[in-house]
Amino acid sequence: MDASLDTNVxxxxxxxxxxxxxxxxxxxxFAYEFIRTQELATHxxxxxxxxFDKDVESEKIVLVTNEYLRNIGMCSIFQSHVxxxxxxxxxxxxxxxxxxxxxxTLGCISLVTDDIKERGPHYTLMxxxxxxxxxxxxxxxxxxxxxxxxINNDEILECFSQINSxxxxxxxxxxxxxxxxRRFWSSPYSDSEKAWMKExxxxxxxxxxxxxxxxxxxxx
Amino acid sequence: MNKSRRLFIEKLAEYVRDECNVTDYGFQNIxxxxxxxxxxxxxxxxxxDAFLGFALIKESERxxxxxxxxxxxxxxxxxxxxxxxxxxxxxEMEKTxxxxxxxxxxxxxxxxxxxxxxxxxxxxxxxxxxxxxxxNEKSADKFNGLDVARIQTMFNISYDMVLVRLxxxxxxxxxxxxxxxxxxxxxxxxxLLNAINGNLDLCKPSEAKKIPAEYLEWVISNYNEKxxxxxxxxxxxxYVDLNADDFxxxxxxxxxxxxxxxxFRGMD
Numbered sequence: 001m002d003a004s005l006d007t008n009v010x011x012x013x014x015x016x017x018x019x020x021x022x023x024x025x026x027x028x029x030f031a032y033e034f035i036r037t038q039e040l041a042t043h044x045x046x047x048x049x050x051x052f053d054k055d056v057e058s059e060k061i062v063l064v065t066n067e068y069l070r071n072i073g074m075c076s077i078f079q080s081h082v083x084x085x086x087x088x089x090x091x092x093x094x095x096x097x098x099x100x101x102x103x104x105t106l107g108c109i110s111l112v113t114d115d116i117k118e119r120g121p122h123y124t125l126m127x128x129x130x131x132x133x134x135x136x137x138x139x140x141x142x143x144x145x146x147x148x149x150x151i152n153n154d155e156i157l158e159c160f161s162q163i164n165s166x167x168x169x170x171x172x173x174x175x176x177x178x179x180x181x182r183r184f185w186s187s188p189y190s191d192s193e194k195a196w197m198k199e200x201x202x203x204x205x206x207x208x209x210x211x212x213x214x215x216x217x218x219x220x
Numbered sequence: 221m222n223k224s225r226r227l228f229i230e231k232l233a234e235y236v237r238d239e240c241n242v243t244d245y246g247f248q249n250i251x252x253x254x255x256x257x258x259x260x261x262x263x264x265x266x267x268x269d270a271f272l273g274f275a276l277i278k279e280s281e282r283x284x285x286x287x288x289x290x291x292x293x294x295x296x297x298x299x300x301x302x303x304x305x306x307x308x309x310x311x312e313m314e315k316t317x318x319x320x321x322x323x324x325x326x327x328x329x330x331x332x333x334x335x336x337x338x339x340x341x342x343x344x345x346x347x348x349x350x351x352x353x354x355x356n357e358k359s360a361d362k363f364n365g366l367d368v369a370r371i372q373t374m375f376n377i378s379y380d381m382v383l384v385r386l387x388x389x390x391x392x393x394x395x396x397x398x399x400x401x402x403x404x405x406x407x408x409x410x411x412l413l414n415a416i417n418g419n420l421d422l423c424k425p426s427e428a429k430k431i432p433a434e435y436l437e438w439v440i441s442n443y444n445e446k447x448x449x450x451x452x453x454x455x456x457x458x459y460v461d462l463n464a465d466d467f468x469x470x471x472x473x474x475x476x477x478x479x480x481x482x483x484f485r486g487m488d
Contacts, residue, residue, distance in 0.1 A: 087452060087455070088447075088448055088452055089448075089449070089452070118446040119446050119447060119448055119449045123447070124447045124448070127447060128447070174480075175477075178477070178478065178480065178483055181480075181486070181487065182478075182483065182486075185483075185486055185487040186478075186482075186483050186485075186486025186487060187486065208487065209484060209487045209488075212487075213480075213484060216480050216484075
């Protein structure tokens with residue numbers, strides 16, 4: 001599974017040193033050059049920039065430039081996605097518009113973004129019928145890792161708390177776990193997301209209910 | 221365009237007139253008729269020098285756009301021409317858009333869309349009927365500018381188009397065509413229409429801003445469902461001179477926080 005990255009999630013994960021969450025979940029990761037040259041350059045410190053650039057250099061992340069899009073003949077398709085999405089997200093920043101456009105242009109199933117506020121990309125994409133792109137916030141990637149037993153109770157809480165506290169997010173792990181259950185099982189916004197999770201659990205031989213109950217007990 | 225293609229287009233135009241229930245000589249309101257037969261009709265004044273219209277298929281929706289900055293009779297022709305493109309040249313699997321900067325016969329598709337529009341707006345039988353019943357079988361070589369203005373008003377088209385069509389149908393000769401064009405130059409189409417109490421609106425741009433009501437409903441419901449920011453709502457509504465503040469956000473009660481036991485039950 002491939003993903004396009006939004007600025008905020010890069011900052012949150014790299015700041016806490018948990019960027020591996022991205023590398024173990026996705027086969028290919030893409031970030032549009034504007035996110036690196038404008039948004040990260042403004043909002044991320046030099047430490048984050050250095051680590052991010054190293055990951056680009058080692059090809060863990062593909063930096064999508066206009067030249068890259070031209071070379072693969074997708075420049076005009078990308079631009080038309082940008083034009084359409086700017087209408088939808090005109091109140092927000094350009095980074096999210098570019099991140100979603102990259103996902104749509106390159107056929108990535110996922111957008112990783114921590115912009116979960118109402119009218120933001122995570123909120124809107126999740127509720128868009130037949131959306132081609134599934135949004136994931138960092139905590140949802142952690143829950144997926146937890147379901148697959150890639151991380152245990154202590155590790156998920158440690159990771160969540162570190163990211164939360166270093167980026168001053170004030171998010172509550174139990175509350176996010178409830179949102180995760182609602183999204184994929186009890187009241188999904190789309191059948192396709194529910195089906196995606198069903199397949200995810202089936203392929204991984206995961207008993208999601210048992211596993212998430214265990215996490216609930218641990219968090220309580 | 222060969223004879224069989226011409227006949228095919230004529231039949232198609234006749235079918236569309238039937239579909240639109242046009243029983244008069246011309247379309248009373250081609251914009252409403254286009255919507256009635258399933259097109260999403262958008263009219264917007266984008267300037268007299270801008271393009272005239274386009275036909276588009278987007279996500280299964282068939283859209284007709286017309287520039288309302290041009291005079292109404294020309295805009296009516298634009299809509300008929302774009303319907304022609306939809307019927308003849310666009311499909312979801314192949315070409316999905318044709319934009320018209322002008323209606324010059326630059327290629328076969330344009331010739332066909334023009335022919336379709338002419339047949340749709342001014343079919344041969346209706347022209348003959350009009351000459352017989354309304355002009356009292358007046359001989360075409362005696363037509364004057366006022367007769368053309370009468371035809372123009374009844375068929376809701378431009379003076380020039382009436383002449384082009386009458387000539388194409390071999391009802392008037394080339395010399396008569398030129399004589400009537402010259403008469404228009406002297407008197408202007410507006411004066412001729414005025415003289416017969418005709419539809420003067422045909423000679424003025426309507427500057428209409430019309431979009432399908434559903435489009436507005438979608439943008440408002442997207443805003444109310446917190447999917448788009450207020451700025452996006454404001455921009456969308458401003459295109460049709462509406463104010464976002466007139467559409468108060470519907471306040472929904474925030475859902476009661478469920479407990480884990482309820483949520484886990486929902487996982488079964």
